Amino acid sequence: MTLLLKTSFYSHSHSSHFLSSTAMAMCSSFCPQIPYYLKEKPYFSFPSKPFFSPSFKVFSSQASNVSAKADALPARIGFLGLGIMGSPMAQNLVKAGCDVTVWNRTKSKCDPLISLGAQYMPSPEEVAASCDVTFAMLADPESAIDVACGKNGAAYGIGPGKGYVDVSTVDGDTSKMISAHIKDTGALFLEAPVSGSKKPAEDGQLIFLTAGDKSLYDTVAPLLDIMGKSRFYLGDVGNGAAMKLVVNMIMGRFCKFYTSFIL
Ligand SMILES: NC(=O)c1ccc[n+]([C@@H]2O[C@H](COP(=O)([O-])OP(=O)(O)OC[C@H]3O[C@@H](n4cnc5c(N)ncnc54)[C@H](OP(=O)(O)O)[C@@H]3O)[C@@H](O)[C@H]2O)c1
DSSP states (O other): OOEEEEEEOOSHHHHHHHHHHHHHHHHHHHOTTSOHHHHHSOOSOOOSSOSOOOEEEEEEEEOOTTOOOGGGSOSEEEEEOOSTTHHHHHHHHHHTTOEEEEEOSSGGGGHHHHHHTOEEOSSHHHHHHHOSEEEEOOSSHHHHHHHHHSTTOGGGTOOTTOEEEEOSOOOHHHHHHHHHHHHHTTOEEEEOOEEOOHHHHHHTOEEEEEEEOHHHHHHHHHHHHHHEEEEEEOSSTTHHHHHHHHHHHHHHHHHHHHHHHHO
16 A cells, blocks of 8 residues: 555635544554444544644555564664663564664663564764764654754764664654754654554564654565564654554544443
8 A cells, every 4th residue: 555645724614624634544554443434434523723734645564574584684783772672673673683772771671682683772862973874762842853863862873874763752843853953963853652552562563653764664564574564654753653552542532432332
């Protein structure tokens, strides 16, 4: 499946319907059991003034865990942040045969990855300097900025020919700020927040909502396919964060709606 849609949304009546149906198309990847009639009709209202108005150009791909070919993968992959989500994501890369170098603020969380065959570097700067592509899965905007742009951060080690993929959930402004720091070095940047939780992360069933440098998206697509089941490319940096917000709202409303029937 390739080009799904390209549009802008401004007015309330059109935007709420368009936005919800776009995100619902994505939600059916997350939650195929969403009833058909809920996919067809928007069942909540957005504010009368649009709260953002991006132009999305959505490319989607249903990933297959067997699609990655070793010779198509970036040679060295860095992974920063080995929490609930980052640890299984990095493990799936190692198990798929990738050459992975890890860093985590609490070093002991690197040990299971090192046991599986990953290498360790003592700072984000050194990971980024030694890898072709570096993923970051941090707790929040503050930690994402600190690890990318702070002292010994990835921006000090990265440069032309390399890429930085932030898979943390952060707001669009944070993502744009990190992107600016990374791109100032000559490297490429992709935001790629995920939908899913611990179990989908362990099973390689995450969904990536990506935006930023398309060439980096193409480069890391086989890696996203190892860690996830679907990926969407949404254009400019900030659109991934915006779509993650929309999907969270829809899923939250759906869960509330669904539980009201079973309780
Ligand atoms: N958990 C989920 O179900 C889920 C689902 C979708 C998306 N997400 C998103 O995924 C991201 C990671 O979530 P998670 O559940 O994996 O969180 P987590 O288990 O709390 O892990 C957070 C990671 O961030 C690191 N960190 C926190 N503050 C830091 C700082 N100041 N400097 C450096 N590193 C720092 C932690 O290092 P330490 O180990 O040293 O604490 C850890 O590696 C978040 O953006 C979250 O919103 C989570």
